[in-house]
Amino acid sequence: MGFDLTKEQQELKERVTAFVRDKVIPFESDPRRTAHGPTDPLRDDLVALAKAEGLLSPHVSEAWGGMGADHMTKAIMFEASGYSMLGPIAMNIAAPDEGNMHLFDEVATEAQKEQYLRPLAGGEKRSVFLMTEPSPGAGSDPSAMLTEARPDGNGWKISGTKWLITGAEGAEMGIVMARTFDDAGEDIGASMFLTPLPADGLKITRVLDTMDSSFTGGHAVVEMDGLRVDGDAVLGEVGKGFRYAQVRLAPARLTHCMRWLGAAQRAHDIACDYAREREAFKTKLIDHEGVGFQLADNEMDMHTARLAIWHCAWVLDQGEPGGRESSMAKVICSEALYRVADRALQVLGGLGMTRDTEVERIFREMRGFRIYDGPSEVHRWSLAKQIKRRGNG
Ligand SMILES: Cc1cc2nc3c(=O)[nH]c(=O)nc-3n(C[C@H](O)[C@H](O)[C@H](O)COP(=O)(O)OP(=O)(O)OC[C@H]3O[C@@H](n4cnc5c(N)ncnc54)[C@H](O)[C@@H]3O)c2cc1C
Structure with missing residues (x-):
């Protein structure tokens, strides 16, 4: 058992540390840091800096525009990025995009990766993960989920309310978690559905005022009323959400x-x-x-x-x-x-x-x-x- 960093990890640690210190920290006094998080234009400026530095999306596989870092290398790089609250935003490794990209990398089809993962990894777009619902819906206990997806021709129609959705305002794609029903009206388990945003049938009704303010787009209440997605918009298999x-x-x-x-x-x-x-x-x-x-x-x-x-x-x-x-x-x-x-x-x-x-x-x-x-x-x-x-x- 050893704790030595590889030469590559040591170099990456030094590069991220220097990047955050010299390029990112000066933005901490930027007025575009608002109560609902750094604005998209501020995020764009930061992402451009990380891209120029070759430090964008280290966690994504190389085939889809990242650096293919393993978990241990991520531990080194992400810790160094966190030295400024703006560091993870710049390197495109902030929640929820970072986790969403990981999920796409692991589960999505090639076509879904092309449509969703590539622009995310390039820092061109942002995404949301829509799971939590206001009481009495899904929270600590996801099995309380009330959002429903019902068959609609070759696709699905989704209805329900989500809240605390980080980054919703300004996001261009979403992963929606919904309880799924078959043609006979039988509950066949929760599924994940992909949707470009904005979309008909989905609206942001409120950006919440929260005690944190470091996520671009803040945290929002999102209502879906007949959001239509095609059959190929299911992430992975139906019922395995x-x-x-x-x-x-x-x-x-x-x-x-x-x-x-x-x-x-x-x-x-x-x-x-x-x-x-x-x-x-x-x-x-x-x-x-x-x-x-x-x-x-x-x-x-x-x-x-x-x-x-x-x-x-x-x-x-x-x-x-x-x-x-x-x-x-x-x-x-x-x-x-x-x-x-x-x-x-x-x-x-x-x-x-x-x-x-x-x-x-x-x-x-x-x-x-x-x-x-x-x-x-x-x-x-x-x-x-x-x-x-x-x-x-
Ligand atoms: C800043 C922030 C960002 C978020 N971003 C997202 C997002 O992007 N997408 C998304 O889907 N969700 C998001 N969430 C929601 C988050 O995942 C939920 O808040 C979390 O899962 C808890 O659910 P809840 O808030 O409904 O709490 P509840 O389920 O109402 O639970 C309240 C409290 O009850 C206690 N409790 C619950 N179960 C037990 C138990 N078994 N034993 C003992 N105590 C228990 C805990 O203390 C818990 O804090 C975000 C939340 C925050 C605060």
């Missing part, structure tokens, strides 16, 4: 961990700089045990998070599904990295509450990570069920 959701979710959870680790590192570095300089009671903050211990705890939390990420990346690189490992990594990272952001803010005192540093934003943005891609409680509950089934030994 929940299985494909797992194909998407296990790596997608882990890439969130990777990006947030970079963000936590940034918050920690800002806090360390402050604690080394700022004095209180004639002593540098860092020399007060109460502050120094917080910074030490930060490093331990980030170390634990990185080990969980690297281990899960290794499991996925062995071709294993990695569901259990990614569940554990998701809980470990979302909780540990939130503590890091919280301590960094505390060490900065009143400055931490202001937008004069990125720490305020990182702290605010990080909160949602304990909820999306499975709340911590649901992962713990699912692990507990496995423990019960498995017994000891």
Whole structure:
């Protein structure tokens, strides 16, 4: 067992670090960073920079315009990209596009890849993943899904309401998850359907005001009333939607961990700089045990998070599904990295509450990570069920 990076991984780490530091961070003061995320024109400018740098879409296979990075290489590159909240946007590895591209790469037909994956990988278009519904529909429990797809000639008609849909405003394609019925009206399970956007029968009724603001297009409520898709718009096979959701979710959870680790590192570095300089009671903050211990705890939390990420990346690189490992990594990272952001803010005192540093934003943005891609409680509950089934030994 070794933890050495390959020469290529080391070089990629350095290239992404330099790219984020020199090209991306200067955009953090851009007024096109709005309450509903960086605008599309800002995203376009950032994507163009990453493209020129040869750092766009590292996770997509080379045949479809990416760099074909394995999970371990992604762990290195995504962490470095997360050092700025704009880094993943620039490199086209932010949610939900990153997970959607992975799903297309794994499941889509060649024709679907040409239509959907190629322009996504090239950063020309954005996509959405439409699964969650307002209560009483699908949330933590996807089996509560109310959106329906019913046969319509050689295709399907889809109706239902989705919400918290990241990036909907301005997206040009969507993956819709719907409960599917056959001609006899029999429920044949959930399926994933592809649609170009905008589309007749689908409208964005509201862009939500949320405590985060780093996803282009924000998070929206989307209503479908007879959205028509052709038969070849099914992703994979009819009735296997929940299985494909797992194909998407296990790596997608882990890439969130990777990006947030970079963000936590940034918050920690800002806090360390402050604690080394700022004095209180004639002593540098860092020399007060109460502050120094917080910074030490930060490093331990980030170390634990990185080990969980690297281990899960290794499991996925062995071709294993990695569901259990990614569940554990998701809980470990979302909780540990939130503590890091919280301590960094505390060490900065009143400055931490202001937008004069990125720490305020990182702290605010990080909160949602304990909820999306499975709340911590649901992962713990699912692990507990496995423990019960498995017994000891
Ligand atoms: C910032 C953000 C972006 C998102 N983007 C998207 C997107 O692009 N597309 C999309 O489809 N969805 C998206 N979501 C939705 C997200 O996936 C859901 O919020 C998540 O699955 C939880 O569902 P819910 O909000 O309906 O919570 P609920 O199902 O209502 O659960 C509420 C709380 O109940 C508790 N709980 C639930 N089940 C259990 C259990 N078994 N044991 C113990 N406690 C439990 C948990 O604490 C949970 O937080 C996004 C969410 C956020 C916050």
